[in-house]
Amino acid sequence: MxxxxxxxxxxxxxxxxLGQPPTDLTMLELNVRVHNAGSGRFRIEFDRYLHGPKEANALRVILPGGLLLQGPIADGRNEPAGGWLLIEAEQYDLALEQPASLNGWRWE
Structure with a gap:
């Protein structure tokens, strides 16, 4: 594959x-392999234990260039030597460039 x-x-x-504040744990520069696992599904593989909050149920992956994959965890395995997670996600392109027209709005 x-x-x-x-x-x-x-x-x-x-x-x-629902009804609880979100909790999260972010890892910078984690080595991953991303597979397209069908319509709106992605399999994320990693080479070490993935730490996170107790009862984690969602994953966000930001790739170089700004592509964001985020969604609920559907299946997976997390072991000391690595593992994988299957997420149901949409792809979002996080443009790093400002659009040509901001309709007069600007950051002040």
Whole structure:
């Protein structure tokens, strides 16, 4: 199976529950392999234990260039030598460039 992406990424493990404040743990420069696992599903593989909040249920992966994959964890395995997580996610392109027109709005 070929990878959609292989390399370093910023990975955030989240616990999101109704009525509770979200908790998260972010790892910078984690080596990952991303597979497209079907419509709106991505398999994220990693080479070490992935730390996160107790009862984590969502994952956010930011790839170099600004591509964001985020969604609930559907399945996976997390072991000391690594593992994988399957997330149901949408792809978002986080443009790092400002649009040509901001309709008069600017940061002050």
């Amino acid at each position: 070929s990878y959609a992406y292989e390399g370093l990424a910023t990975v955030t493990v989240l616990a999101l529950y």
